[in-house]
Amino acid sequence: MSSNSLNAVLVFLILSGNRVGLAVLNAPRNVRLTSMNMNLVLRWDSPEDNTSGILYTTEYKTSVAMYHVGCVNISTLECDFSSLNIPLSLYGRYTGRVCARRGMDISPWVESNNITMDNDSIIGSPNVVLFSNGATIEIAIKDPAFAVSELRDVYSSATYNITYWKDGQNEKAISIINVLQNRVVLNKLDPWTKYCVKVQINAEGNSKVSKPSSTVCESTTTETKSQWVPAVVTFFIMTLTATLVGIAVVYRKMISHLLCPQDALPSPLLATSNSSHDWDMQISPNPEEMYNSVRVIAVQ
Numbered sequence: 001m002s003s004n005s006l007n008a009v010l011v012f013l014i015l016s017g018n019r020v021g022l023a024v025l026n027a028p029r030n031v032r033l034t035s036m037n038m039n040l041v042l043r044w045d046s047p048e049d050n051t052s053g054i055l056y057t058t059e060y061k062t063s064v065a066m067y068h069v070g071c072v073n074i075s076t077l078e079c080d081f082s083s084l085n086i087p088l089s090l091y092g093r094y095t096g097r098v099c100a101r102r103g104m105d106i107s108p109w110v111e112s113n114n115i116t117m118d119n120d121s122i123i124g125s126p127n128v129v130l131f132s133n134g135a136t137i138e139i140a141i142k143d144p145a146f147a148v149s150e151l152r153d154v155y156s157s158a159t160y161n162i163t164y165w166k167d168g169q170n171e172k173a174i175s176i177i178n179v180l181q182n183r184v185v186l187n188k189l190d191p192w193t194k195y196c197v198k199v200q201i202n203a204e205g206n207s208k209v210s211k212p213s214s215t216v217c218e219s220t221t222t223e224t225k226s227q228w229v230p231a232v233v234t235f236f237i238m239t240l241t242a243t244l245v246g247i248a249v250v251y252r253k254m255i256s257h258l259l260c261p262q263d264a265l266p267s268p269l270l271a272t273s274n275s276s277h278d279w280d281m282q283i284s285p286n287p288e289e290m291y292n293s294v295r296v297i298a299v300q
């Protein structure tokens with residue numbers, strides 16, 4: 001018997017099974033195993049238009065092992081194996097399968113395609129933030145989060161492809177490829193110009209480049225803005241503070257007397273009070289302390 005006629009007999013048996021009362025449900029359709037950012041998700045379509053009461057059970061296996069139970073009796077049309085606390089291998093070759101049941105009716109298992117996680121997982125878009133400083137723009141890139149492990153652990157030699165262009169001049173886009181750093185400064189840009197940037201991850205070991213980041217744009221300002229303005233302001237404030245402290249130390253006694261003139265007055269009340277005695281001690285000039293203070297200021 002040829003395999004074609006054997007198939008025909010099997011199909012006949014399955015179809016006639018329904019008529020003679022055997023409990024057979026149509027199989028889920030369009031079963032596919034997918035991976036995005038190192039997750040592992042089995043998806044399928046309902047076997048029938050009438051989906052009420054249908055529950056699905058899924059299983060998964062690597063190429064070297066038997067099937068293991070995944071999701072059981074779920075009503076959704078997908079099962080995320082990577083969310084089930086299964087120890088998934090980053091380099092494993094996985095296959096999934098699903099069967100449907102409604103009451104006592106059970107469908108045959110339907111097997112999916114197989115995928116190798118590191119090679120076939122679709123890498124999502126990186127997150128890109130721009131910081132403009134004068135006529136430069138700094139690009140900060142963040143890798144997408146992985147369901148299992150992290151991008152740099154799976155693809156140690158992953159690089160970025162950065163494309164940038166003046167807003168409205170996409171046809172003159174410039175590409176920098178194989179960038180290793182996740183912070184890059186674009187120099188020598190035109191001042192007061194809006195630039196747009198898009199980044200893709202190129203992971204060696206994966207069959208495709210990542211999904212592109214969304215396009216982000218930022219305007220440069222003028223070239224003269226740089227570090228020296230805040231530096232001069234800081235220096236000025238520090239100098240002023242040091243001068244004021246120096247003056248305060250040198251003229252401490254004079255200032256104290258100006259602020260608290262009653263202290264200088266001979267007063268029997270004050271003289272007998274303990275607190276006033278302490279106060280007197282504090283403001284009395286201590287030559288050594290004063291010398292130290294002045295020396296510290298001078299060093300500054």
Ligand SMILES: *[C@@H]1O[C@H](CO)[C@@H](O)[C@H](O)[C@H]1NC(C)=O
Pocket residue numbers: 072073103
């Ligand atoms: C799934 O549903 C079937 C039929 O209703 C039931 O026999 C089985 O125990 C259920 N399994 C789990 C794990 O709930």
